Amino acid sequence: MILQKIDCAGDELRWKSDRGNLEIRRPAKGIILFVEVGFLDKEFAPIIQEHLDAMLKGGEQPEIFVDAYDLEGYDSEVRIGATEWLKSNRDKVRKQHMLVRSRLTKMGLSVASMALGGVLEGYADRPSFDRAYRAAVGSGR
Numbered sequence: 001m002i003l004q005k006i007d008c009a010g011d012e013l014r015w016k017s018d019r020g021n022l023e024i025r026r027p028a029k030g031i032i033l034f035v036e037v038g039f040l041d042k043e044f045a046p047i048i049q050e051h052l053d054a055m056l057k058g059g060e061q062p063e064i065f066v067d068a069y070d071l072e073g074y075d076s077e078v079r080i081g082a083t084e085w086l087k088s089n090r091d092k093v094r095k096q097h098m099l100v101r102s103r104l105t106k107m108g109l110s111v112a113s114m115a116l117g118g119v120l121e122g123y124a125d126r127p128s129f130d131r132a133y134r135a136a137v138g139s140g141r
Contacts, residue, residue, distance in 0.1 A: 003043050013051075017041050020071075024051055027137045030094070033065040042077035049085050056092055063094040063136050069101045069126060074108075083112045086119065096120050099129040 006014040006021075013024040020038030024047075027033065032055060034048060055062045086096060096119060100106050109122045123129040 003041075003047075015044065015047060017043070020044075022047065024048075030055070030060045031063050031065070031136050033067065033133065035067045036071040036074075038070070039072055040074040040078045042075040045075075045078045045081040048078075049081060052085060052089070056089065061092060061094050064096040065129070065133050065136070066096065066098040067129070068105045069099050071100075071105050072102055073104050079108050079112070083115055086112075086116055090116065090119050093119055097123065097129060097132050099123045099126060 003015045003017050006016060008014050008023075011026045015022045017039075020036070020040050022040065022044050023033075023035040023037075025033040025035070032051060036044075052062060052064070086093065096116075098109055098120065100109050100122060101124070106122075106124070109120070113120050113122065121132075123132070
């Protein structure tokens with residue numbers, strides 16, 4: 001699978017494959033938003049981890065937001081990689097917020113929540129997720 005990086009303006013980065021796309025935004029120090037659409041192939045996993053690792057190397061304690069509302073599915077490497085990264089960096093992460101809609105992403109969130117405890121907060125409705133995101137960005141955490 002070949003990923004294509006798309007040129008964007010401002011704090012936005014975007015990659016796409018023939019089945020899905022990933023957008024990354026850094027709206028404030030310590031805040032990162034991943035917008036996942038379609039199907040995420042395993043090649044997306046290292047991109048996600050690289051951006052999170054860069055935040056840690058920069059001395060930030062990330063608050064992670066994942067908008068997976070339009071995510072239809074993903075290779076297991078994406079879920080496993082994200083869960084393992086969060087497990088090994090749990091004490092360095094403020095919280096991960098995840099908006100999900102599809103049955104598959106809800107199941108993945110449930111499995112990850114059991115493995116990670118209180119660091120992961122799930123949302124099934126956009127208004128609640130958006131409020132948490134705006135509050136985090138507005139506070140400049």
